[in-house]
Amino acid sequence: MQEEIDALLSLNQDAAGTSAGELAGAAFASGSPGPEPLSDKEADALGEIGNISMGSAATSLSEILNQKVTITSPRVRIGLVGELFESLVDPYVLIVVRYTEGLQGYSLLLIKSNDMAVVSDLMMGGDGQNPPARLGELELSAGAEAMNQMMGAAATAMANIFGRKVLIKPPEVIVLNEGERSAPAELGLEQAVGIVSFRLTIGELLDSEFFLVKGIETVKEEVALLWHAVTPEVKKALEPEVRKERKAPSPPVKPAEYELPATAAMAFERPALPAGVDQRKLDLILDIPLKVTVVLGRTRRSIKDILALGPGNIVELATLADEPVEVLVNGTLVARGEVVVVNENFGVQITSIITPQERLQHLGSKS
CATH class of the missing domain: 3.40.1550.10 (CheC-like)
Incomplete structure (x- = not known):
């Protein structure tokens, strides 16, 4: 992206x-x-x-x-x-x-x-x-x-x-x-x-x-x-803001597992535009589709446990029932939220936005 x-x-x-x-x-x-x-x-x-x-x-x-x-x-x-x-x-x-x-x-x-x-x-x-x-x-x-x-x-x-x-x-x-x-x-x-x-x-x-x-x-x-x-003016205005882009259009494909369906796509508040910037010209970037994924939780299991899985088995996640879920955009953690139901589809209500410092901490914890 x-x-x-x-x-x-x-x-x-x-x-x-x-x-x-x-x-x-x-x-x-x-x-x-x-x-x-x-x-x-x-x-x-x-x-x-x-x-x-x-x-x-x-x-x-x-x-x-x-x-x-x-x-x-x-x-x-x-x-x-x-x-x-x-x-x-x-x-x-x-x-x-x-x-x-x-x-x-x-x-x-x-x-x-x-x-x-x-x-x-x-x-x-x-x-x-x-x-x-x-x-x-x-x-x-x-x-x-x-x-x-x-x-x-x-x-x-x-x-x-x-x-x-x-x-x-x-x-x-x-x-x-x-x-x-x-x-x-x-x-x-x-x-x-x-x-x-x-x-x-x-x-x-x-x-x-x-x-x-x-x-x-x-x-x-x-x-x-x-x-x-x-134009050069648009480029100058966009360069410092490109990593702060908050809008995430609907995912390009109806999700199969934990991706947000189109009816529950998240939309963040758009940053204020610098003076003299044409909103229409910004749309050519804002319309680029992003893949939005929701992670309910994670766990580790041995190969023996995985091979023994069958219908009816329960895989317990290392996440408490009331903990917020993670919202990833193109694989990058950007927010946390709560699972809700929207028009009979699962969705996520955003409760917090991840700061750059938190994102670095998250990357460090995975490595």
């Missing part, structure tokens, strides 16, 4: 060392003339925009699939449309997203057919463990609806980042069967594109990779909008 914020706030600084932009340019440094590479800052910005928008897309996909979905590890490079499609080894599904307002151009998603089959199976009420071997019309329709929800959430995230409305047409789904490697004619085989690869996991069912592809002009437009939103 801290790394994402630091990266987002440093987009207007000169890059040091070997960056994603340099790596992208190196790919076309020899041979026949290729597409003009993005600058270091533009490549970094493309990765951050993709990271935030796909984070929102993962949240949406988690809700409709009822599975934990993560989209992480963006890697940026530059390529030609034709070269990208020719490099595909497995059968893929191409999702074409065209912008109607807020941005020019298009975005493409390239996801493996087997991965789309898992999504389709979950959308149709299956468990995802026996996906269809071939994507028929019904499976494609279910998968297209999932992609529609996913890319709609991504467009909303970009709207929050850029401070303008971003609208898309319903995505077009094209199956690229084995041996079919031709890009849609409208894209042009020699067209330069920015390519961001992501790691995609869906519960225990899937651990794969997919590609987000954007035209160079679309990338440059998005980067210009981002730089306009993240």
Whole structure:
């Protein structure tokens, strides 16, 4: 989380060392003339925009699939449309997203057919463990609806980042069967594109990779909008406050064990803003989702005791019945509270906020 914020706030600084932009340019440094590479800052910005928008897309996909979905590890490079499609080894599904307002151009998603089959199976009420071997019309329709929800959430995230409305047409789904490697004619085989690869996991069912592809002009437009939103004044105001951020949006996935459900997400008082800071521009950080976990207690048991566990056994925790529970955000202790019931869901009523000194003491006690 801290790394994402630091990266987002440093987009207007000169890059040091070997960056994603340099790596992208190196790919076309020899041979026949290729597409003009993005600058270091533009490549970094493309990765951050993709990271935030796909984070929102993962949240949406988690809700409709009822599975934990993560989209992480963006890697940026530059390529030609034709070269990208020719490099595909497995059968893929191409999702074409065209912008109607807020941005020019298009975005493409390239996801493996087997991965789309898992999504389709979950959308149709299956468990995802026996996906269809071939994507028929019904499976494609279910998968297209999932992609529609996913890319709609991504467009909303970009709207929050850029401070303008971003609208898309319903995505077009094209199956690229084995041996079919031709890009849609409208894209042009020699067209330069920015390519961001992501790691995609869906519960225990899937651990794969997919590609987000954007035209160079679309990338440059998005980067210009981002730089306009993240001004030096905002950066200066946010840097001393970033570790004091108190707002924790709803967890991205419906919790399985002790994580707070969406209806019981905690919300802390927002710090007062420095004079001259635009609240709208702050929202691009405040909307980043955080994982909130509640710890009822801990205990230690021998391997023998663990192996002997069975239905009906009670595991006694080293916590008294009236002791407050711990509230962790991204694994860091931030507060304590009492367990309550909200609309038939468990929740936590915050009773105290952990100070930096207490947090250091807590870390020391665990080591």
